Amino acid sequence: QSVLTQPPSVSGAPGQRVTISCTGSSSNIGAGQDVNWYQQVPGTAPKLLIFGKNNRPSGVPDRFSGSKSGTSASLAISRLQPEDEADYYCQSYDNSLSNSYVFGTGTKVTVL
Amino acid sequence: QEQLVQSGAEVKKPGASVKVSCKASGYTFTNYDINWVRQAPGQGLEWMGWMNPNSGKTGYALRFQGRVTITRNTSLNTAYMELSSLRSEDTAFYYCVRLSVDCSGRCHNWFDPWGQGTLVTVSS
Numbered sequence: 375q376s377v378l379t380q381p382p383s384v385s386g387a388p389g390q391r392v393t394i395s396c397t398g399s400s401s402n403i404g405a406g407q408d409v410n411w412y413q414q415v416p417g418t419a420p421k422l423l424i425f426g427k428n429n430r431p432s433g434v435p436d437r438f439s440g441s442k443s444g445t446s447a448s449l450a451i452s453r454l455q456p457e458d459e460a461d462y463y464c465q466s467y468d469n470s471l472s473n474s475y476v477f478g479t480g481t482k483v484t485v486l
Numbered sequence: 487q488e489q490l491v492q493s494g495a496e497v498k499k500p501g502a503s504v505k506v507s508c509k510a511s512g513y514t515f516t517n518y519d520i521n522w523v524r525q526a527p528g529q530g531l532e533w534m535g536w537m538n539p540n541s542g543k544t545g546y547a548l549r550f551q552g553r554v555t556i557t558r559n560t561s562l563n564t565a566y567m568e569l570s571s572l573r574s575e576d577t578a579f580y581y582c583v584r585l586s587v588d589c590s591g592r593c594h595n596w597f598d599p600w601g602q603g604t605l606v607t608v609s610s
Binding site: 376408410412419420421422425426427431463465472473474475476477478479480 | 521530531532533536545547581586588594595596597598599600601602603
């Protein structure tokens with residue numbers, strides 16, 4: 375039922391670069407709404423990773439970066455580390471009839 | 487530091503209601519909206535609704551309207567989420583989270599910080 379679609383999983387070897395796509399529509403990402411990203415290690419609460427125009431909270435390495443184009447957004451993780459293995463969610467706002475915050479379907483990142 | 491601390495795990499029978507609390511500290515409680523997000527076991531994140539702690543104004547996701555109520559007690563810096571007519575599909579972790587805002591220029595908002603989560607189990 376999520377309006378933002380992500381790939382179920384991506385994987386890469388340590389040191390590699392991976393990207394996660396987040397596909398929305400003209401009522402959310404395409405309408406200019408912010409896309410934020412969260413990291414969730416299993417068994418813990420989600421943690422803010424990227425917000426606004428590609429900003430990182432204090433403590434988040436610059437290996438993480440976000441971008442947006444049209445109705446889609448992407449999260450890139452460069453120089454992949456074992457501790458990056460987690461679930462990642464994009465989030466935006468949908469100004470259609472539902473007028474609600476929306477999350478992506480989630481992507482599991484596996485470090486090989 | 488700014489944090490949200492939630493109440494403990496709950497076990498409820500189908501048809502019952504549950505009320506989860508979320509206590510804010512380290513910032514002015516009435517300055518930022520509180521939102522609630524849930525996550526069923528092995529599933530993704532689902533937004534449920536928001537509340538402005540200053541005015542008490544609320545907004546709910548369409549699929550929860552009529553079943554969810556978000557309230558607050560400003561003297562305790564605490565928000566509450568009550569979900570009624572519980573069914574097994576409501577078994578999930580429930581998170582409160584602050585909607586942080588930056589309006590220097592165009593306004594941007596994001597969810598941070600998050601509470602630690604409260605597991606609600608619905609079982610007969």
